[in-house]
Amino acid sequence: MVYYLIICRSLTYAQRTAQVLERVGIPGWVQRSPKLISKEGCGYCVRIPERRLTDALTVLRRENMAPKQVFLQAADGEYSEVKS
Amino acid sequence: MIYLDSAATTLEKPGAVPRASAWAMTHLASPGRGGHAPGMGAAKLMYQMREQAARLFGVSDPERVVLTCNATHGLNIAIHSLVRPGGTVVISGYEHNAVTRPLYAIPGVKVKEAAGPLFDSDGVYAAFEREVTADVDAVVCNHVSNVFGFIQPVERIAQLCRARGVPLIVDASQSAGTLSVDLEGWGASFVAMPGHKGLYGPQGTGLLLCGGDARPLLYGGTGSLSARQDMPDFLPDRLEAGTHNVCGAAGLLAGMKFVSRTGAVRIHRHEQALARRMMDRLERVPGVSVFRGGENQSGLCSMTIGGMDCEEMGEALARRGIAVRAGLHCAPLAHQTAGTQDTGTVRLSFSAFNRQDQVDRAAAVIRELAGTAKQ
Numbered sequence: 039m040v041y042y043l044i045i046c047r048s049l050t051y052a053q054r055t056a057q058v059l060e061r062v063g064i065p066g067w068v069q070r071s072p073k074l075i076s077k078e079g080c081g082y083c084v085r086i087p088e089r090r091l092t093d094a095l096t097v098l099r100r101e102n103m104a105p106k107q108v109f110l111q112a113a114d115g116e117y118s119e120v121k122s
Numbered sequence: 123m124i125y126l127d128s129a130a131t132t133l134e135k136p137g138a139v140p141r142a143s144a145w146a147m148t149h150l151a152s153p154g155r156g157g158h159a160p161g162m163g164a165a166k167l168m169y170q171m172r173e174q175a176a177r178l179f180g181v182s183d184p185e186r187v188v189l190t191c192n193a194t195h196g197l198n199i200a201i202h203s204l205v206r207p208g209g210t211v212v213i214s215g216y217e218h219n220a221v222t223r224p225l226y227a228i229p230g231v232k233v234k235e236a237a238g239p240l241f242d243s244d245g246v247y248a249a250f251e252r253e254v255t256a257d258v259d260a261v262v263c264n265h266v267s268n269v270f271g272f273i274q275p276v277e278r279i280a281q282l283c284r285a286r287g288v289p290l291i292v293d294a295s296q297s298a299g300t301l302s303v304d305l306e307g308w309g310a311s312f313v314a315m316p317g318h319k320g321l322y323g324p325q326g327t328g329l330l331l332c333g334g335d336a337r338p339l340l341y342g343g344t345g346s347l348s349a350r351q352d353m354p355d356f357l358p359d360r361l362e363a364g365t366h367n368v369c370g371a372a373g374l375l376a377g378m379k380f381v382s383r384t385g386a387v388r389i390h391r392h393e394q395a396l397a398r399r400m401m402d403r404l405e406r407v408p409g410v411s412v413f414r415g416g417e418n419q420s421g422l423c424s425m426t427i428g429g430m431d432c433e434e435m436g437e438a439l440a441r442r443g444i445a446v447r448a449g450l451h452c453a454p455l456a457h458q459t460a461g462t463q464d465t466g467t468v469r470l471s472f473s474a475f476n477r478q479d480q481v482d483r484a485a486a487v488i489r490e491l492a493g494t495a496k497q
Contacts, residue, residue: 049154070157079348
């Protein structure tokens with residue numbers, strides 16, 4: 039499976055992000071940010087299905103919650119940053 | 123026992139409060155410290171608690187709800203965020219030591235008192251109008267006096283502060299859970315409150331609602347940006363170093379749900395009615411002086427008894443199974459303003475769980491004790 043990881047500044051912010059997405063029917067799972075992409079140390083992100091990224095970014099921008107960074111988690115486990 | 127000391131701590135809690143705290147003790151771990159189920163369960167609970175508080179107290183963003191140890195902790199953060207050595211602060215004449223001591227501890231702070239007569243809302247407001255000038259760094263005011271139940275005109279004071287561009291800190295220790303507390307409506311920089319009084323949570327909990335930038339009082343791990351040595355610049359992490367009191371937060375959430383379900387206005391009316399019933403009875407007792415306001419008095423009653431030390435009265439009532447608070451109530455300034463610094467008062471304060479028959483029983487015992495006072 040391929041996912042997008044929306045990197046959040048804090049756990050509470052990640053929870054709020056997931057809540058905003060869920061309100062419009064986009065499933066979001068709060069999880070720890072992988073160490074490889076979490077350059078400043080511990081952090082949390084919201085994982086969303088691949089096909090919902092565009093909708094998610096639109097909703098988050100509308101709520102003034104534009105993400106810090108977004109990563110693609112490929113099926114082989116590799117991460118690559120995507121322009122959000 | 124008849125417990126009439128809810129202005130200090132509500133003792134009888136909704137059943138869900140101890141159940142929630144006990145459950146959290148063995149089922150929830152540390153929020154923000156792991157991705158496992160007990161950690162994420164704790165994170166979910168903390169977020170629910172912040173959301174519940176945000177709904178109750180006019181905060182649009184749950185991140186601006188910070189869990190503290192008590193109201194004093196929150197007030198210390200707020201004061202240290204806004205007041206620098208040598209600064210100028212305006213406070214009301216009814217402040218608690220939770221405000222005056224942190225101010226006293228900052229070198230060179232000039233404290234101006236906006237003191238008006240007891241239960242004179244217009245007089246208090248006029249005093250703030252005089253004292254709040256452009257050079258003032260912050261205004262600190264309690265919503266309700268913990269000694270007399272005087273509801274201060276906070277909405278008007280907030281409006282004044284907004285108009286004059288002065289940051290406002292509100293101590294909602296005696297109003298959270300009974301009166302409308304509205305961080306964003308007031309435009310306040312901070313509102314601090316305890317969890318263990320009118321919100322029916324456990325001791326060791328409190329909330330700080332942040333309308334402005336805050337400086338940490340504690341430094342340490344937050345579970346975020348851990349590769350950096352400076353504290354995160356975002357809330358709530360900036361003010362929540364170290365492991366959270368998750369068990370306390372669980373109880374506090376249950377307490378806030380109780381307040382929400384019951385209705386703060388209903389609780390306020392109930393407590394106010396009990397206080398008035400008590401005052402009606404005590405005013406008929408020879409030698410007893412009751413400090414009585416009108417609609418601007420919350421659900422508590424303060425009194426003195428001629429010829430009897432207030433602490434002796436408190437002790438005598440305790441021996442008869444009636445729990446009250448006597449003395450200066452950690453608020454010598456309020457007593458000074460009201461002219462009771464030499465005598466102190468006996469304070470009887472109520473909660474949603476007190477009943478009329480308890481008021482009548484306590485009043486009867488006070489009448490009996492007052493009869494033994496030296497005249």
